Amino acid sequence: ILREAAAHLARKGPRTTWPLHWGALNLQTAEKDWLMHHEAYTAKWPLLMADPEFAPPPAVNAEQASSQATALWRGLWLKSLIPIDEPHALDATGGSGIDTWGLEQAGARVTAIEPDPHSAHLLEWNGRGRGRRVIADSAENQHFAPNTFDWVYVDPSRRSTTGRLPLADLGAPNPQKHLATWRSWGREVVLKLSPMLDAAQVAQWFPDAAELAY
Numbered sequence: 541i542l543r544e545a546a547a548h549l550a551r552k553g554p555r556t557t558w559p560l561h562w563g564a565l566n567l568q569t570a571e572k573d574w575l576m577h578h579e580a581y582t583a584k585w586p587l588l589m590a591d592p593e594f595a596p597p598p599a600v601n602a603e604q605a606s607s608q609a610t611a612l613w614r615g616l617w618l619k620s621l622i623p624i625d626e627p628h629a630l631d632a633t634g635g636s637g638i639d640t641w642g643l644e645q646a647g648a649r650v651t652a653i654e655p656d657p658h659s660a661h662l663l664e665w666n667g668r669g670r671g672r673r674v675i676a677d678s679a680e681n682q683h684f685a686p687n688t689f690d691w692v693y694v695d696p697s698r699r700s701t702t703g704r705l706p707l708a709d710l711g712a713p714n715p716q717k718h719l720a721t722w723r724s725w726g727r728e729v730v731l732k733l734s735p736m737l738d739a740a741q742v743a744q745w746f747p748d749a750a751e752l753a754y
Contacts (some may be wrong), residue, residue, distance in 0.1 A: 541570070542571060542574055542575060542600075545565050545571070545575060545706075546578075548561075548565070549561055549565075549575065549713070550647050552745045553613065555575075555576065555752070557710045558568070558575060558576065559572070559576070559639035559645045564720065568720070569598065570595065570596075570598060573596070573598055573599040573602075574596060576599070577602065578597075578695065579598050581602065581604075583608050584605075585606065585607070585608045586608060586636075586684060587608055588608065588641065590658075593673055594665055595665050596638065597635070597636035597638075597659065597660050597662060598658075599632070601635060601636045601647065601659065601674050602631070603637035604636075604638060604698075604699070605635065605638045605639075606634075606636075606638045606642065606668060607638075608638070608642075609637050609697075610642075611639050611641060611642025611645075612640065612645055612646075613642075613644030613652070614642055614643075614713060614732075615642040615644075615645050615648070616642045616646050616732060617702050617753070618643070618646060618648075618693075618728065619646040619647065619648075621728050622690050622691065622727060624642030624690065625650070626647060626649055627646075627647065627648045627690035627691055628648065628649050628650075628651070628683075628688070628689050628690050628691075629648035629649070629650045629651070629689060629690065629691040629692075629693060630650075630652075630653070630688070630689040630691065630692045630693065630725060630726060631643060631650055631651070631653065631693050632653050632679040632682075632693065632694045632722065633654075633679065633693075633694055633695045633696060633713070634652035634653055634654035634659065634674065635654065635659060635695065635697070635746075637659075637663045637666050637667070639664060639695060639732075640652045640663060640667065640672065641666070641667075642695065643691070644667075644670050644672070646726070647722055648669075648690075648691065649671050649672075650671075650672050650673070651659065651672075651674075651675065651689070652672060652673070652674050652677060653674075653675045653677060653678070653682060654669070654674065654675070655657055655676070655677055655678040657676060660674050660675075660676035667692040671681050672683050679694070679713050679718070680713055680718070684725045684748070686724050686725070687725070687726065687727065688725055688726065689725055689726035689727070690726060690727050690728065690753065691726055691728050691729075691730065692722045692723075692725050692728070692729045692730070693729075693730050693732070694715065694722060694729070694731050694732070694733075695731075695732040696712055696713055696714065696715060696731075696733075697711050697712050698710075698711040698734060700738070706752070708734060709732075710745075714730050715746075716745060716746075719731075719746075719748050731746075735754070739752060739754065
């Protein structure tokens, strides 16, 4: 359907004009995103986009999502911290699913938490056959037994309905508020914070951190 739509729209004019012709195609928002951003998605996630059944996240989520290279690096870095055959990982902020995929590429069996129903559905669809478990809820509502996971990965959302949050606001779920809980859930906790943060400030916020990676 999408390839036929792309061929039809290409006959109408350049990609920037395609939204003018949406009305005749009856496309869903995700399909429009795929058509408009396919080249950018492919540059960012070449392996994933090579899978014809991969469903990319909405454009608003894709903007903040990790690149394929970053997600793979992070998974392998975690694997080096705890070199066991099949680690059980928690992605407490599933979102676009790219980081979830990176953890799986490192050999992890992943439980992903995602409160948005559409994103949770995409996580399930893209994770089929991988043994991925998706919890359609917020991380703050979960109660796991101590040491349920080998890795706990958290990428707090730094957006609100009014736009990006100030740097001092670490996002939701708030790492400073919930870190003790996450540390009880798993052997290693990894936080992905804003790259704009000052290194000295991060060290003050998290004095027990074993490593700060930039």
